[in-house]
Amino acid sequence: MGMFNDLLENAKAVVQKFGEKANDVYDITKLNAVKSRISCDIDKGYKALGNKYYSLAKGSQLDTADFSKELSSLDELHAQYDTIVKQIEDLKNLKRCPVCGKAQSSDKPFCADCGSKLS
Numbered sequence: 001m002g003m004f005n006d007l008l009e010n011a012k013a014v015v016q017k018f019g020e021k022a023n024d025v026y027d028i029t030k031l032n033a034v035k036s037r038i039s040c041d042i043d044k045g046y047k048a049l050g051n052k053y054y055s056l057a058k059g060s061q062l063d064t065a066d067f068s069k070e071l072s073s074l075d076e077l078h079a080q081y082d083t084i085v086k087q088i089e090d091l092k093n094l095k096r097c098p099v100c101g102k103a104q105s106s107d108k109p110f111c112a113d114c115g116s117k118l119s
Contacts, residue, residue, distance in 0.1 A: 028091050035084040038077055045074045 049070040089095070094103040099116035110117055 002028050028088055031084050031088045031091070035081060035088070038081045038084065042077045042081065043075060045070060045077060049074065 006091060049067060052067065052070065060066055089103055093106050095106045095118060096102070097104055097111040097114060097116055100111060100114040102111065102113045104113075104118060106118075113115060
């Protein structure tokens with residue numbers, strides 16, 4: 001009976017670990033969807049900014065103060081995007097190289113892109 005209980009406990013542990021990994025995959029998928037939406041909003045913001053710039057430049061009425069709302073909105077979207085990217089990297093157990101900025105597996109001692117030591 002002891003062997004059966006050990007087998008059952010091992011099976012429970014495997015199922016629990018699988019459940020945790022499935023939750024991580026689900027969280028990463030959700031974050032990627034949010035990241036994609038924010039990226040689209042950034043593109044829309046750039047398009048609106050470009051349209052406004054073009055209209056003002058065409059009419060010789062260019063003043064950078066006219067762009068404060070668009071610039072502020074784009075800055076906020078970029079901050080949200082960077083936060084989502086950081087959350088995804090944390091879930092994937094990645095860290096950024098201090099020299100080149102590329103995401104690397106946290107178990108690697110050196111950057112695979114530039115060879116710098118990872119801290």
